[in-house]
Amino acid sequence: MTDVQDFTFEANADAERLRRAFEAQGVVVIKNLVTKERLGEQRAAVNRLLAIKLQRLGHSPISDDIDENLNALVTLDQGHAMDIIRAVKDSPFFYGILADAKLHEICRACLNCETLLSIHDIAQFRIDPPNHDERNFEWHQDFQYNVMSMNSATVWYPLKRVAEEMGPLAVVPGSHRTIVPVEMNFQGHKPGSGLMHAVLRFEVDEREAERKAVVLCPIEEGDVVVFHSLMLHRSGANRSNRSRWTVNPRFGDAADPAFADRGWLAVRDRTQTAFAQYYPEYVKVSGS
Template structure:
């Protein structure tokens, strides 16, 4: 495995806050640019497949998603095609499973056996003003029950400005364990796991200092599986593209006890696994 030395101060911060921001963790030219270039090509192929007349500027790292806004304006479903296809880009798969990232996890968790959960990674596309698929306050462990000893790596593919909607997290919230959740009418307009909400989520979130770091492609936000966080509100004119990957510790007793279950998106019945943490009725 590649050697990775995490600064002592970063380890202390992560243990205390449940989050660290590593600037320039990925090389923009070597790691990020090939993904951006492939996304540009895929958008063009989807446009071509549907015979659409969408003019696009030439590729650049700052405009790799040229034509996407026009594409989803014509048909939102075309954006779904792009969403599914970009997860199959080899450069993306190399990045999420890189020795560099694995070594980071092992350094943080003091283990020599890391795992990447089934369906635990992807490229998010958060469109301006679109609430249906925005991720509200939650803890990753509920949706990724591989082991409580896990981390999320969040990497932007576009510069994250205040209007783009940076990730929001509650500093130190991981120290208070897994919270109670409810599946009710609060988020009835959402789909799948987005219908699940943390019980009294705003009250709980407001108990902690909150942070929303601005990041650039190549930066990584590293979060503990129990850190309370949510997607920011994209109020810009452009989609927010970001990479999420997750590592877990095979040797953690909690994961072993439940059998290192796959992500909720892979069909895992999290309400059965975490029955003690689900409350019936309205939040």
């Protein structure tokens, strides 16, 4: 049985060791990769957005703690968490994460490649409030959602420690060698709603996946998980009293022949009806 220690490394680990572990297991955990200072800056940037949103709703921000401000916000309406997710993704600090040299170095080592691509649309920031399971993922692979290079890396790290009752991520080490078929249903799907996970149903033997699963727990502040786009993984349910905050960009190999040959086409999420929705007085719909 694989143990999380089999694929856990320190931040200064040799690239060759990382590559071999990633190739064998499809996942590595890097301890202390993000500095406490940088995590603090990232939480402060999130908190500024929480404060703006609370003020717009006529409330004063109550704390310098992201969980306390978020709790105040979602007490008003759970939907506000999705607004914060959207704004975080468009914040300069989030672009900084996509451009982070340390993450690039680890991903290049894992993917054994030189030239990375990262698509902003499919980079995720997650807020998983307690007992709010709507956005939880069942067993799945990321490739079918992202369609970058087949050997892309998903990076997953929390802004605050993830303990067992907070719904840690579960992975199936070694599951990254086959593409799992999916059933696709876009009926009723709204781009940008945060519910893209519901569009695909993966044909997974769930009992087998649970039997082989390794739960990545605890993940301390500064630790970073990197897993293969074909790695089977799922969310855990958050049964604590605070949210799970996770940064979740993806990096692909630009030299993947199929990816390069299709002109690096991947999945993107556009909300093209926004102008008509918010400024209908300027829109005349024709051709219907």
